[in-house]
Amino acid sequence: MAKNYAYLRISDAHKQDTTGQRDRITRYAASHGLFIYKWYEYNLSGSQTNKTKRGLIDLIERLAPGDRVLVNDIERLGRDSISDIMEVLTRIINAGAEIHFCMNGDTLTPSHKNDVGQFFIQIGRAFAAQDFSKQRSLKAKAAAARRQAQNLPAGRATGAIIKSKLDERENQILFWLSQDVFKNEIARRLNVSSTALIKWLDRRDELICQARERGLYENGLSLIEIKKRLKGKII
Template sequence: MAKNYAYIRISDAHKQHSHGQRTRITQYAAKHGFYIYKWYEYTLSGSSTNKTQRGLIELIERLAPGDRVLVNDIERLGRDSISDIMEVTTRIINAGAEIHFCLTGDTLTPSHKNDVGQFFIQIGRAFAAQDFSKQRSLKAKAAANSRKANNLPTGRARGAIIKSKLDASENQILFWLSQDVFKSEIARRLNCSATALIKWLDRRDELICQARERRLYESGLSIGEVKRRLKGKG
């Protein structure tokens, strides 16, 4: 049976965290019905380490025809060495496995090794998407620095009342909690991090307390309605 392997790499644990990559891969796998057989996760520079140190050789040697390798983006397979990246991608598809770039949804399959043009088109698209993501991040940072230089707010106001995607799942979350389902399991079912779920629950309690203090709360109100009432009353 074909196996699905997820590969995560960050360069510096002090400046980055792997949650974003893990979440995107998890969501991609869930969307396509892929069960992750094994996760590979490394905190290593892509430019100052070799393929063995980054766990890529071990991963490649495990692969069998039909297997899939899920990565967030092409730079997880390397960074500064194009030849390294090309070698890794070629060895994966030569093993009969597929590479899924979860950031863009692009896929390299064994069929691409017989079509050089399509192979390079897919590689080019993966690099272009990663470059676009970098440029967007740089623009966002530049805009934030500009606002800061002009003494303007650079982010969401502390304590702001905002809509959360978890609001719509409030009743389901409360039911699962009443059935003693672990928060980590609830987070998995909702495709979010346990930290995000805990923060949402804490914020929900805070807002309900605020609504009670202002005499805006009635039993059975949804958190969405609580937020609307608090916003409406300032």
């Protein structure tokens, strides 16, 4: 009987978690009537590790004809080299298995074995993701260098009051917490990492304390209003 394997990978467990990937793969599997037989989950850099360390070889060696591999996107397979990604895709197909990219719905099956176009479409996406990451890093370094040359702080000032997309979901978050919904489940519902949610909650407590100390706090005040008052924008 064919088996379905799910593969998840993040680069840094301190800054990310696999909640978003797991949720998207779970929803994809449910919509296609697929039961996940085994989950492979790794917290490893895609550019600083090889396919063996990322568990891909172990997964490939388990595959039998008809099996399926579900991943969020092709970038999960790694960033170390395009040739390695090509090898992983080829070995999955040669094993008679399918690979499903749950983010965009693309699928490579044994019928694509000689379909060079489909392979290059996927490799093109991997290259684009790799290039985007490099360009973003270069831009960040260039911006930091410019600020340093102007004797400005290289990054965001400590304690800066900034807008968060979670601010508008404050009431919903507080309601779920009052109903004893676990934070990781709330994060999943909001499509953010658990780390991001916890940091937002901690920062919310800090800002409420600051507002109280400065005599700016009133019962029932939303976090959005608290931030405005702390920034001197009372409306």
